[in-house]
């Protein structure tokens with residue numbers, strides 16, 4: 001703990017030397033200030049937020065919406081270009097392999113830097129990186145299956161397969177760089193690619209993005225999740241992203257107000273004219289509050305995929321029901337626009353597609369304009385639509401091996417287990433989950449007897465338990481969206497019938 005603290009102090013001093021600053025003053029003013037021993041302290045400080053991302057950044061004073069709160073100069077950004085400039089061997093090896101993607105190259109370059117240990121110029125930064133991640137690519141077979149929803153299991157398996165393929169393709173590059181054997185493993189590759197996936201920020205000159213010391217300490221809030229500043233105004237815009245070029249709140253100029261692109265304002269971006277990554281407060285913050293950044297608009301599954309966490313309340317979450325093949329061909333909307341919103345309401349496109357499908361084929365052409373304008377076709381049509389959507393949700397819910405109530409019980413048991421002092425016999429505690437519990441125990445070699453003490457000694461099992469919990473939390477939220485959809489549909493049917 002003390003060592004961690006010393007590392008952080010050392011890191012903040014190093015970042016101050018690089019010109020990273022949370023000074024509210026403009027560049028020239030701040031440059032003339034006396035040399036600082038920490039890059040933070042004037043607007044932000046590092047703090048722990050166990051319920052919202054762990055380590056993050058807190059306001060050290062009241063912050064105003066739109067205020068500049070952190071600047072990271074270009075020279076402090078870890079990019080492939082920068083790493084190649086510093087390392088001739090890396091540069092030669094990379095140039096021989098133009099077929100590797102930018103992200104593969106940055107991943108290999110990061111591992112190359114890690115291999116240098118203390119002599120790496122980037123060592124103070126590397127020491128601050130998490131030791132492990134919970135992105136979907138780090139889910140094992142058991143954890144992936146625990147997601148229960150076919151599309152989600154498929155995505156987790158695809159993420160793992162992709163990491164493996166990219167690692168194989170990049171291995172000749174890493175071998176030429178003579179990386180230590182432990183850095184040539186798939187495990188090391190998965191760590192480095194999760195670092196890139198969860199921490200890089202968008203830059204205009206490299207699609208792989210950059211690693212941004214201190215800037216990557218900001219935890220995430222969904223766009224739309226906290227749109228109200230303490231001034232009560234609703235912030236404009238959609239998302240920003242660590243890796244997305246859509247910008248969020250900032251002082252909006254008159255020109256931008258009339259420009260549709262003003263919807264792409266964000267709370268952090270690389271600004272060419274100052275040669276730095278600049279971060280702005282997306283709303284007013286009180287002293288002590290966590291200052292959050294929007295990395296983009298993500299469903300919970302996408303957050304899990306790229307960042308290894310999910311939000312309790314995610315306004316952008318969605319659930320999907322399978323449509324009949326004929327329905328897809330009836331409309332020209334992309335499949336991913338046909339979904340159920342977090343509050344259980346069918347998306348606009350889903351509603352339209354089902355309304356059209358519920359209309360007799362010989363009438364579809366004549367009522368097409370009504371459907372496309374979003375108007376109900378008729379009371380009968382609407383009842384058919386709502387009944388169909390509710391039935392599909394119900395069929396899907398019944399196809400899962402566990403119910404909402406059972407998942408809630410499982411989650412509270414996992415919580416108890418995470419408190420390592422509660423030894424328990426999982427098989428007895430959770431008879432309804434025999435298969436799942438057995439799979440957890442056998443994938444972590446924990447069979448037989450009480451498992452509290454065993455978890456204490458097995459780091460791998462504790463990580464698996466945590467990822468299992470993420471998977472169960474995710475599927476529970478998914479099922480709740482389906483249940484809410486059934487309620488919404490029933491309410492609409494009742495309203496129609498009462499007229």
Ligand SMILES: C[S@@+](CC[C@H](N)C(=O)[O-])C[C@H]1O[C@@H](n2cnc3c(N)ncnc32)[C@H](O)[C@@H]1O
Pocket residue numbers: 051052053054055056130198199216217218219220221306307308309310
């Ligand atoms: C860019 S880093 C943010 C800083 C990070 N907490 C740290 O200590 O380095 C992104 C990671 O922080 C965590 N994170 C960010 N926002 C979160 C949130 N709202 N809830 C839970 N975890 C979050 C996730 O692990 C994510 O991959």
